[in-house]
Amino acid sequence: MSKARVLVLISGGGxxxxxxxxxxxxxxxxxxxxxxxxxxxxxxxxxxxxxASIAAEALDHKSFKERAFFEDALARRIDHVTPDLILCAGFMRIMSADFVNRYEGRMINIHPSLLPNFQGLNTHARALEAGVTLHGCSVHWVNADVDQGAIIGQACVPIFPGDTPEILASRVLVQEHRLYPLCVEAVASGRAKLIHGRTFLDGLQGGIALLDNS
Structure with a gap:
């Protein structure tokens, strides 16, 4: 059985x-x-x-006068590669609905919170300010609504007294590194599917759930 071909979008250290x-x-x-x-x-x-001998290239969004021009160029590159899945891994660009809809059901993102809580930026500081006792990360299908696509999997971490956003971020990152590969494997193998806007894992509605085992 052939492996699913994956293209990864990044913005940082990776x-x-x-x-x-x-x-x-x-x-x-x-x-x-x-x-x-x-x-x-x-x-x-x-x-x-x-x-890792993987083809890599930069497409600097700052070199485009308008977001639409950048998205058009990015879409051309993606379509040239013809991936089965597109993974956002720290890709710090909010894409338009037209771009996202073009790859509906093929694009996945990881977000550093237990969605639907703390959508957007500064999730760790906001979790501490809110006084919640559990935090974590979520892998979800990307749709036109930012951080609102169907969840494929989540990993939880406890929040301890004295935690700072930096300490909490490092604890969550460990779980991101566990969760994202598991979710991608589930999708690539066909175990996890997006059906009518909902995630089904092994034929049942729901996704992967992990607890901090440190």
Whole structure:
């Protein structure tokens, strides 16, 4: 059985990209990463991809006068690669509804909160300010509504007295590195599917759930 071809979109250092690369190299993996694209030429994740012999390129959004021009260029690159799945791994661009709808059911994102809580930015500081006792991360299908697509999986971490946003972020990141590869494997293998806007795992509505086992 052929492996699902994956394209990863990044903007930064690429720690989640590395977790995905490591998972893809396992003998029983259902996916392979064929291409990495960054909207920032200086992104460290590009070097990670190159070291893993994965095609990598930068498409600097700042070189385009309008968002629509950047999205058109990005779509052309994606369509040239023809991936089965498109993964956003720290890709810090909000894409238009037209762009997202073009890849509906094929694009996945990871977000550093237990969605639907704390959509958007500064999730760790907001979780601490809200006084919640559990935080975490979510992998979800990307749709036209930011951070509102159907959830494929979530991982929880406790919040302890004295936590800072930085400490909490590091605890969540460990779980991101566990969760994202598991969710991608589930989708690539056909175990997880998007059906009428909902996630089904092994034929049942729902997704992957992980607890902090540190």
């Amino acid at each position: 720690s989640n990209l590395q977790a995905l690369i490591d998972a893809s190299l396992k003998a029983n993996s259902s996916f392979e990463i064929s291409h990495v694209i960054s909207n920032r030429p200086e992104a460290g994740g590009l070097l990670r991809a190159t070291k």
